[in-house]
Amino acid sequence: MNRIKGSIFFSVFAAMLGLMLIAPIMPPLIRELGMRESHSGLIISLGSIAMALMAPVWGRISDMKGRKPVILIGFIGMAISCTLFAVTLYGGLNQWITGGLLLTLLIVIRSLIGMFIPAVLSSAQAYMGDVTEGEERSGGMAIISAANGLGLVFGPAIAGAFTIIGLLWPLYFGIVIAIAAYMIALWFIPAAKPVIQEKPTKVSPFQRGLGVYLAAGLVTMAGIMTLQVIGGFYFQDQLALSPAATARMVSFGLMFSGAAMLIMQLIQMKWLKWQPVRMILMGSLFLLASMLLFLVYNQLFVYYLSFFLFGIGSGLMMPGFMAGASLAVSKEQQGGAAGLVAAVQGISAVVTPILTTTLYQVDKHFPFMLVAVLVAIMSFILWGSKNNSSRTTAKSVSL
Template sequence: MSQSDTANASAKRILLLAAAAMGFAQTVLFAILAPLGREVGLVEVQIGAIISSSSLTLFLVSPLWGRASDVWGRRKILLIGLFGYSAGTVMFAGVFQAALLGYLIPLTALILLIVTRVANATVMAAVAPSANAYMADITSLQDRVKGMGAIGAAGNIGSIMGPAVGGLLASISLLTPLYFSVVLTLAAAFLAVFVLPELPKPQVIKKPQKLKYTDPRIFPLVIAGVLLFMGFAIVQQTIAFRFQDQLGLDGTQTAKIVGVSLMFSAAAALFVQLVVVPRLKFRPFALLRISMPMMMVAFAMMALGHTQEMYILAMCILGLGMGLAGPGFMAGASVAVSSEEQGAVAGLAGACPPLGFTVGPLLGTYLYSVDGALPYWFAFASYFFLFLFTLRYRSTK
């Protein structure tokens, strides 16, 4: 193995570790946020507003971090994101701690939670575009789907561990999983400091490549990505309410069962990304097309089901669909543009999930306040139209 191959192998391990740490942090938050919010006196829409505000921030700043990685380097931007996320999570958890102790009234707590989460998201947004652009830099065009799938798989490993470990730590307190996620993210950051190689500087470019969402090469993927993650966000933000209300659970019990369902969902996605995607020879957009009917079935089961087993099975099916859709979306965006535009396209592609998560939580929690099944029927309808869109679109790569 050449020195270059050894450096690339080390880089891939660090990128996968960073993705796993972020996957852990995200699933831990989704498992505990709903019961934790109710514990401090917040209602469903207010809890959804916390996620939506941070997701809007991610949407706005992710392209900036993607272009910055073209100029400052992938490694530097990745480190900013990892260390910044760790510091921001400590502040976010501290506000919840103060509210639980009675030092903050619900309205004050809501304002401070949004402020700290937005600050956290501003720097956290640096992780995904820099990691994906780094992976694009060290993989060939033929291996791009596999490389993006590996990052997705690593994120899903973290997503499996997050609910499993978080459910155990929630027995200590609902905030303990958040503090533990900080430890993991800091560990990934320090390893990146000492192990992650700095990529050779690209040829000097006066201005970083700038892409628009309306660029015809990626616009269809932008539409697909936003709708894809909007539906997924609706589920992630409301499934805890669904479990708690339908099964009559308290906050700790809800965190545990939601953790189990997210763990199975992530495990299903991981299986697809490790076993199925590498063996498929489909074009990236075709993976999106295949995933839509599977996830529509999951939404229907969530709307019609009334048992724990039905909800967990639906989450597993949803995970299978997302396991196909995620690599298809990221790889499709990457192969659509030139090598000089990888940072820019990674930023735009990385902004699509946050935009979906800006709309999804607010919309989902509002619909849930009207009727518990309504968010899932809405997601079903959205994916039906997305499926029709994918049938009309013909990709060339």
């Protein structure tokens, strides 16, 4: 079991790492290619749309064909598409490909990357749902969440380190990590029979008990994306930092968040073992506290503390909504539910950057205020649904 969980952890980590290696290198590459800044947003956003659309599809395929084959297909596609992306960028830098053809190729290939990565994410989460039951499910999803969080944090850091050698080197590393992850999945993840032998029952995001966890996932990922997209601008404006100092400050802050996330998830797995609703509600308190500190105070130490609290909150909320979504559906629908969870990540990656940057131009505090309001509303709805469920259960028992 530990071998399976370790292999699933590395698979999710490698997929998220491959995804996050691209974002930091796009702005300088776009300028080197003589393209406009808006082209970078177009390339990344369309790739995220492909991720949101394909995640539920891969989840359903894994229900019918098995989790391991879909994970392997995901890594093969990830390696090939990253190779094509690197070759296209190399051709553009050397003026072999230019103009509209270059932009079209970059959009298409980035969309391919967005298509294949959720094959790993949704199938790995569904596999974890297959091998865990009841209270153990929350701990299993904490492993998935930890891998997600580490990929989100270390992807940009590793990309930054490789750019010292050259702008395309993070992509070369992404190709290598995809191949390594493929080999590990091939050797260490046991093959399992498909969960169902016929066309699966379609999972609706609005079906009873599932929608509220998907909403919690959307809010959680919106908070994470807001900090990544707006954080640099906000802290530079608030503290009057130089670009280099801003980069260092945000890097340290994200490291604190990543460390807090990992620590919280280890505590959850080993000792707390809270159920999904409690994890989300407790995590939302930490997330709200971090947003309020970001808004009220203007000191570097307080900002670092806010990053740490944010990591604790997201470290509870991510496995909470993943486990909740998994427990809300039947065994035959694990792949579909996992696909919807991965789709939520893709939707957040499309909507949040556009929305928060627009709000930031109106007032620099608005993005953080929006996250705080969304977290509060989501917590209130979740608390209400929990109380309604408890009353329904009590009534049925009395009858």
